[in-house]
Every structure is written in C-alpha cells, then in structure tokens.
C-alpha cells in the first residue's frame with residue numbers, strides 16, 4: 001500500500017503530521033491577525049502608517065522564508081530574544097512565528113484589496129452617521145470584506161501548509177523531516193516521501209476543494 | 223549584535239564569497255526557468271487538449287505537483303536524483319546536486335507556469351480561434367500563430383512574478399548542499415558567529431533582486447487583462463508564490 | 466452551391482435549428498433576417514462547420530460537410546467568414562492579418578502574400594493602414610481588414626454575421642460599400658443583416674427565420690413591400706422605423 005511505511009514509523013510520521021498541523025494553525029492565526037493589522041495600516045489616511053504597512057509587505061514578499069526562519073531561531077537569541085529556553089520549544093515557536101510573519105504579508109495584500117473594494121458610499125454613509133474612523137472600520141468596512149477575501153485566504157492557507165515543510169530546515173521534526181529520517185534509516189526513499197506526500201495531500205486537497213467551491217459560489221453570486 | 227563583527231565586511235573576500243553564492247542562485251533560477259517553460263507549455267496544451275489521454279495525465283501532473291511542498295521535491299531529487307538517471311546514463315552516473323535542485327524546482331515551476339499559460343489561453347475571446355479556424359488554419363496552426371503569441375504576451379507579468387518566486391526558492395536548494403547565496407551566508411556565520419548581520423545582508427540582496435523584478439513585471443502589463451485571467455493569476459500568486 | 470436538407474441542431478436541451486431547408490446557387494446574395502436568438506448565426510456557422518449539425522444533410526460546394534471524412538480545413542478555405550466583432554488578430558498588423566492564412570495554409574512566400582494582401586487592402590480602400598495594428602483602426606476599418614482577410618483565401622462563398630451591427634452609422638456605409646462591390650462581382654454571399662437598404666440594392670433573395678425555422682424565402686424584389694408571412698410582416702414593421 002502506498003504510504004504504508006507511515007505505519008511502520010508511526011511515531012515519526014504522526015507526530016510529524018501533528019507538528020505540521022500545529023504550526024499551520026498557529027501560523028495562519030498569526031498571519032490573519034498581523035495581515036489584517038497591516039492592511040488597516042495600508043489603507044489608513046495617515047501616510048506614514050501606510051508606508052510602514054507597505055514596507056512590511058514588500059520586505060516579506062521579496063525575501064525567502066528560510067532566511068527568515070534562520071534569523072528567528074539563530075539570530076534573535078544572539079540579540080537577547082529567545083522564544084523559549086527549551087531548545088525544542090524555541091525552534092517550534094520560531095517556525096510558527098516565521099509562518100505568521102511571512103504569510104501575514106500576503107494576507108495583508110488580500111485584505112487591503114477587500115477593503116479598497118468596499119463601496120466609498122458605505123464609508124461616507126458611516127462617517128456621516130458620526131462613526132469614528134475606527135468604528136467605521138470595525139462595524140462597516142471590515143465586515144464587508146469577509147465574503148470577498150475568503151477564497152484568496154484559502155489559497156494562502158494552502159501555501160502555508162506546504163511551507164511548513166521549511167521548518168524542517170531549522171530542525172522541527174515535522175512531516176518532511178520525518179520522511180528524511182525514515183529514508184536515512186531504511187533507504188526506501190520513494191516510500192518514505194510518498195507517505196509524506198500523501199499526508200500533505202490529506203491537508204491540502206480538502207482545503208483546495210473548499211476554496212474552489214467557495215470561489216465558484218462567489219463567482220455566481222457576483 | 224556584536225560591534226566587532228561588522229568590520230569583517232570590509233574584507234573583499236567575504237563579498238567575493240557571497241557573490242559566488244549569488245551567481246549560483248542566478249544560475250539555478252535561470253536553469254529552472256529554462257527547463258520549466260517548455261515543460262509548462264506542453265502541460266498547459268495537454269490540459270486543454272480534447273483528447274482524454276492527454277488531458278487527464280496533464281491535469282493530474284499539474285494539480286498533483288502544485289499540491290506538494292517544493293522543498294519535498296527538492297529533497298527527494300537530492301537523495302534519489304542520481305539513482306533515477308542511472309538506467310539511462312549508466313551505473314556510475316552522479317547527478318550533480320545543482321541539477322537535482324533544478325529538477326525539483328523546475329518540476330514545481332512547470333506546473334505553475336502551465337496554469338499561468340492555460341489561464342492566458344482560455345481568457346482570449348473565442349472569436350480569435352473561430353476566426354483562425356474559419357480561415358482554414360488547423361488546430362495546431364491556430365495555436366501557434368494566433369493563440370499562443372497573444373496568450374504568452376498577456377501572461378508576461380505573471381510569469382515574471384513567478385521568476386521572483388523561483389529566485390526566493392533557490393534558497394531551498396541550499397538544504398541539499400548547493401552553495402547558493404543563503405548557503406554561502408550560513409557558511410560565513412558559522413565561522414564568525416554573526417548570523418544577524420549576515421542574514422540581514424543576504425536578505426537585502428534577495429530583496430533588491432526580487433523587488434526590482436516585481437516592479438519591472440508591473441511595467442509589462444499590457445492594457446486589459448480579462449477578469450477570469452486576473453482571478454486565476456491572483457489564485458496562483460497566493461497559492462504558488464507564497465513559497 | 467449550398468444545400469441544407471432538413472438540418473437539425475441542438476445546444477443541450479435547446480433545439481436551435483428545427484429542420485432547415487435552403488438552397489443557395491452560385492452568385493446568389495442571400496440576406497437573412499429574423500429576431501435575435503432565432504438561429505441565424507448558428508445556421509451560417511454550420512456551413513463552415515464552426516458548428517456541427519445533429520441530423521439532416523448539408524452539402525457545400527459538392528462536399529457533404531457532416532461526413533466524417535471531410536477535410537474541414539479545405540472546406541474552410543473555400544468559405545470566407547466575417548464576424549460581428551471583427552475578430553482581427555491584435556498581435557498582427559492589418560497586412561499580417563490578411564497574409565496569415567495564405568502563408569500558413571497555402572504556404573505562399575512572404576513577398577507573394579504581401580503583394581496579395583496589399584491588393585486586397587486596396588480593394589477595401591485602406592492600403593495606407595497596412596502596417597497598423599488593429600487597435601489603431603476604427604471599427605469600420607477593422608471590419609474592412611477582416612473582409613480582406615477572408616478574401617485572401619479566394620473563397621467561393623462569403624458568410625457575413627451581422628458585419629455592421631457593432632459599428633457607428635458613418636462606418637456602416639464604408640463596410641456596406643465594400644460588400645456591395647463584392648456582390649456586384651458575383652460572389653456567392655450569405656449575409657445576416659438588418660440593413661434594409663443593403664438588402665434591397667445588393668441581394669436577390671431574403672430569408673426570414675424565426676424559432677429555428679425558415680419562415681419565408683422570397684426574391685428581394687417585393688419582400689420588403691409585401692412579405693407573404695404575417696410574422697415577417699410584424700418583424701419588418703419593428704425593424705424599419707420609417
């Protein structure tokens with residue numbers, strides 16, 4: 001059976017899968033929060049805030065994620081910042097933070113597009129009712145972006161799940177790491193990698209189907 | 223950040239070392255694009271074919287590969303690349319790690335380019351192929367002379383944007399032992415214990431190249447891109463460029 | 466030259482051609498009119514097999530179009546087509562648009578194809594635009610290039626699908642003039658149009674379609690004054706405002 005090797009090394013593969021899921025979920029939450037904040041900065045009427053937002057997006061979109069991961073797990077401790085005194089916990093948190101920072105830039109672009117897509121009349125109506133800028137954002141503009149940003153955010157989610165594999169480069173024993181260890185013990189490269197592949201697909205394919213279905217629904221609705 | 227680590231960057235040898243890495247990075251990126259463009263074009267046409275024996279395997283390849291982490295492909299070819307080619311090139315064949323990396327990167331990029339090209343083709347008005355067919359051009363002639371020149375031109379910005387992703391992804395090839403830019407940087411900081419400084423410099427180099435490229439890609443936008451193509455490009459930009 | 470015998474065509478559940486019978490002789494200029502959605506476009510698109518037919522028989526220039534063995538590309542060389550939306554190739558200049566088929570299909574040399582393209586652009590009255598890209602041409606000029614492009618394969622039949630309905634009034638004239646000249650030279654033509662003036666002057670037959678059927682097929686002389694069929698009369702009273 002393809003992937004059967006996962007049951008010969010359940011410890012490696014299934015803790016790997018569990019770590020992949022944890023990093024994905026934490027990273028995605030971080031990316032959503034950060035990305036939304038950065039998007040709000042980018043559309044804010046105060047120019048310097050807009051620049052900060054733009055700098056964030058451009059920086060993380062144009063540098064490799066691995067470099068960021070190395071920086072977080074090796075560089076930060078040297079300037080006195082450590083996520084945890086426990087080595088394992090430190091790299092795990094560095095990976096999750098890296099995922100959040102990096103994908104936050106992509107989330108910001110999507111949310112910004114959504115915010116700009118809201119009809120100006122809505123914003124003017126809210127302001128003329130006496131809502132403050134922040135209240136308007138919170139109660140009028142942001143809620144109206146949800147529908148249009150969900151499919152693209154799903155795509156970012158898929159990218160993020162796949163990108164958790166980069167955590168293996170700093171020593172997180174996630175799925176790809178498990179496959180590499182099993183390969184080095186058994187020399188059964190195909191089996192080892194196919195097992196990891198299938199486990200990744202278990203995560204990405206349902207996400208992809210959900211995104212496509214949502215996208216189609218939105219195309220019809222518009 | 224230790225103040226005594228910055229003066230070492232006055233040493234031109236350090237920059238020479240980083241420059242070698244940059245050169246390798248650029249070679250990997252160029253080789254990957256050169257391999258993945260024709261392959262991607264074939265799979266795009268395959269997926270659009272009316273013949274099921276072409277359409278199904280092409281769709282399977284494109285969707286399957288896009289669902290995988292690039293690093294998994296690179297790691298696999300790093301380990302098994304030589305063995306895969308031994309039946310063809312003989313028992314002593316060793317696939318250089320450079321090419322193992324290019325293979326993994328190209329496999330992924332070809333699937334993405336296939337989707338970009340396909341989006342360009344299907345977004346052209348149907349009247350274009352009808353007019354060509356009405357003139358008596360065959361399906362292949364219509365593709366070659368009418369559809370592809372337009373679709374590829376339409377997709378130049380999206381393909382350039384994908385090139386920035388390829389450049390970022392070359393950093394993954396360092397993990398199988400190719401001495402590209404990031405890997406050279408890691409060699410430096412393991413010697414001098416200054417990862418903060420080195421990583422900042424390395425990140426800046428990537429940033430300058432990728433930022434310039436993505437800016438340039440916007441200048442190639444040729445007027446009107448159909449809505450369906452724009453949605454597809456965004457889809458690809460988020461799913462396949464965030465790597 | 467063209468013969469439809471009980472031709473039927475469906476789009477899924479939609480029965481768009483419901484038993485078409487029509488004979489077009491050489492040098493006929495047939496104007497086809499009828500309400501939108503009545504199947505006019507579909508009918509003429511079956512002639513060069515842009516739309517396949519479901520049943521019945523369709524013979525074009527001696528070839529049974531629906532035979533599995535028929536060489537579609539050869540058939541299409543003999544049938545030129547002009548579309549409502551021009552469909553010029555935007556990446557090619559006007560002359561290159563005209564040269565494409567002679568070069569690729571007939572294997573003509575570049576010089577020879579260019580000469581032919583220039584002669585045709587002369588004929589449609591815009592030789593000076595030969596090296597412009599279509600986006601730089603007006604609608605009327607684009608449509609005239611499209612006619613030249615269709616003529617470049619020396620077709621024996623020309624099909625026109627509402628060639629002027631995407632054009633402003635002043636450009637309609639220049640396109641219709643070119644078509645009128647073609648008719649005068651004896652080209653066999655099928656023209657979907659609601660330009661009554663053109664129909665009166667240039668055509669010898671008018672076919673009225675409704676709901677996938679040919680309701681009336683009359684000589685042009687007299688049709689516009691006194692159509693036989695009630696539905697055609699009603700339709701005309703709506704189309705001809707004056």
Ligand SMILES: Nc1ncnc2c1ncn2[C@@H]1O[C@H](COP(=O)(O)OP(=O)(O)O)[C@@H](O)[C@H]1O
Nearest residue numbers: 476479481499500501502503504505506507508
């Ligand atoms: N490719 C197609 N797929 C499905 N339905 C079509 C297609 N082309 C035309 N139709 C339908 O067939 C009918 C006849 O269309 P058409 O021949 O274009 O009419 P006309 O040219 O007289 O306006 C219309 O109801 C139209 O919606």
Ligand SMILES: [Mg+2]
Nearest residue numbers: 505506507626
């Ligand atoms: Mg029509």
